[in-house]
Amino acid sequence: MKSQLKPTIAVIGGGAAGVFAAIHASYNGRYKVVVFERSSKLLSKVKVSGGGRCNVTHACFNNGVLVTNYPRGQRELAGTFSQFTTSDTVRWFENRGVHLKTESDGRMFPSSNNSETIIECLLREAEKCGVHFFLQHTLSNIFCINDKFHLKFNAATLEADKIIVAVGGYPQLSQYAWLQNLDIEIIRPVPSLFTFNIKNSVFKGLEGVVMEQASVKIQNSNFIMEGPVLITHWGLSGPAVLKLSAFAALWLADVNYTFNIILNVMAPNKQDVVRQMLLNLKLTESKKVANTKFANLSSSIWLRYCTMVNAEDKYWSDISNQTINKLAELLTGFVMAIDGKSVNKEEFVTAGGVNLKQINHKTNEHKSIKGLFFAGEVLNVDGITGGFNFQHAWSSGYIAGIHASMPENPL
Numbered sequence: 001m002k003s004q005l006k007p008t009i010a011v012i013g014g015g016a017a018g019v020f021a022a023i024h025a026s027y028n029g030r031y032k033v034v035v036f037e038r039s040s041k042l043l044s045k046v047k048v049s050g051g052g053r054c055n056v057t058h059a060c061f062n063n064g065v066l067v068t069n070y071p072r073g074q075r076e077l078a079g080t081f082s083q084f085t086t087s088d089t090v091r092w093f094e095n096r097g098v099h100l101k102t103e104s105d106g107r108m109f110p111s112s113n114n115s116e117t118i119i120e121c122l123l124r125e126a127e128k129c130g131v132h133f134f135l136q137h138t139l140s141n142i143f144c145i146n147d148k149f150h151l152k153f154n155a156a157t158l159e160a161d162k163i164i165v166a167v168g169g170y171p172q173l174s175q176y177a178w179l180q181n182l183d184i185e186i187i188r189p190v191p192s193l194f195t196f197n198i199k200n201s202v203f204k205g206l207e208g209v210v211m212e213q214a215s216v217k218i219q220n221s222n223f224i225m226e227g228p229v230l231i232t233h234w235g236l237s238g239p240a241v242l243k244l245s246a247f248a249a250l251w252l253a254d255v256n257y258t259f260n261i262i263l264n265v266m267a268p269n270k271q272d273v274v275r276q277m278l279l280n281l282k283l284t285e286s287k288k289v290a291n292t293k294f295a296n297l298s299s300s301i302w303l304r305y306c307t308m309v310n311a312e313d314k315y316w317s318d319i320s321n322q323t324i325n326k327l328a329e330l331l332t333g334f335v336m337a338i339d340g341k342s343v344n345k346e347e348f349v350t351a352g353g354v355n356l357k358q359i360n361h362k363t364n365e366h367k368s369i370k371g372l373f374f375a376g377e378v379l380n381v382d383g384i385t386g387g388f389n390f391q392h393a394w395s396s397g398y399i400a401g402i403h404a405s406m407p408e409n410p411l
């Protein structure tokens with residue numbers, strides 16, 4: 001690359017952030033933009049994302065609200081999203097012929113329901129801009145010599161004037177060694193967005209049932225989330241559990257994923273309110289307890305709780321106040337032991353990565369290594385499920401690409 005007339009920007013990683021950064025780095029034509037990808041495929045996570053549909057972003061158009069969906073990076077992302085936010089993502093894809101539709105929960109997908117639409121759009125744009133791709137090139141080290149970056153790959157060492165690091169999240173700290181060699185501080189990587197395992201769950205046989213208005217609290221902590229909870233073969237999943245796994249990711253790693261949760265399937269109602277609801281039924285209802293529709297609990301969940309207090313065959317009038325108290329206690333504060341975690345196949349990410357303190361968030365450039373930019377999950381930023389992780393990839397890719405391709409950094 002030494003003999004080229006144009007200076008070079010090397011983008012490391014051909015995922016969402018890397019490809020988006022490369023496209024934006026090439027728009028002004030000042031640099032030759034080259035993407036190095038270690039695998040034989042570009043955008044492989046985009047392909048499998050959202051169950052093959054790619055949840056591109058989230059229909060949240062207020063940046064103040066948007067940032068609350070990121071357990072790590074919340075403060076810094078206010079600046080990031082002020083440059084490129086969800087509406088910019090929607091417009092960017094629309095302008096290139098990809099319409100995004102919004103589902104009832106706010107997730108946005110291509111109206112084709114096919115992640116290939118997103119991949120084709122990105123690669124078409126990259127080709128139009130003259131971005132060069134080198135597959136099966138794994139970067140193993142970077143040296144800075146005389147204002148140039150020397151990039152060590154499997155077989156070759158190449159030179160670049162600027163670098164955008166967009167390698168995603170690595171599960172092991174040791175995999176960040178080549179960044180640590182540059183004195184870049186890495187926050188310990190831990191998984192985020194996982195489901196909870198339960199041995200001998202009381203909900204066995206109810207797999208697939210959703211408790212629509214639940215809350216899950218981690219015992220002996222302040223972490224609590226409200227939302228639907230899904231019973232799975234291994235334990236519990238669903239929005240409330242996934243969100244909890246994200247916000248408590250570091251805490252849960254520290255206890256090696258062995259902890260207790262307190263499950264309230266009547267959220268936001270507390271024990272006293274539920275007790276009163278049950279007492280009212282005892283006074284007014286002539287049916288058997290198990291045959292009653294209780295709040296918005298599914299009949300199978302309600303039956304399971306009735307069975308826990310031996311009330312499944314009884315009439316309301318035969319239920320003692322003691323049993324009512326026990327039932328109210330279980331419905332609103334059932335303590336369950338969690339024994340490990342499982343991968344959420346829909347979406348998982350790495351919490352941790354490059355310490356945000358070292359980054360200028362107006363440009364995504366390293367504060368002391370000029371010409372070194374970052375984008376995507378390699379940064380210590382992660383979002384909850386719903387399109388927030390890709391939104392960060394687009395926004396940070398945009399910023400890194402635009403600012404890396406400026407002749408000099410005016411900010």
Ligand SMILES: Cc1cc2nc3c(=O)[nH]c(=O)nc-3n(C[C@H](O)[C@H](O)[C@H](O)COP(=O)(O)OP(=O)(O)OC[C@H]3O[C@@H](n4cnc5c(N)ncnc54)[C@H](O)[C@@H]3O)c2cc1C
Pocket residue numbers: 012013014015016017018036037038039042043044045046048049050051054055056057137138139140166167168169345346347348349375376377378386387388389390391393
């Ligand atoms: C199964 C699954 C489904 C998901 N679904 C969604 C979803 O629907 N919506 C959403 O918002 N988020 C989703 N996510 C999260 C989202 O995919 C990531 O947050 C996003 O891909 C991060 O983009 P990135 O470019 O930073 O990293 P990546 O997509 O991980 O890309 C990094 C690239 O860098 C390459 N690389 C790594 N090291 C090197 C090296 N040393 N040299 C060269 N190349 C290297 C990797 O091979 C990879 O191609 C999902 C994640 C998973 C695992």
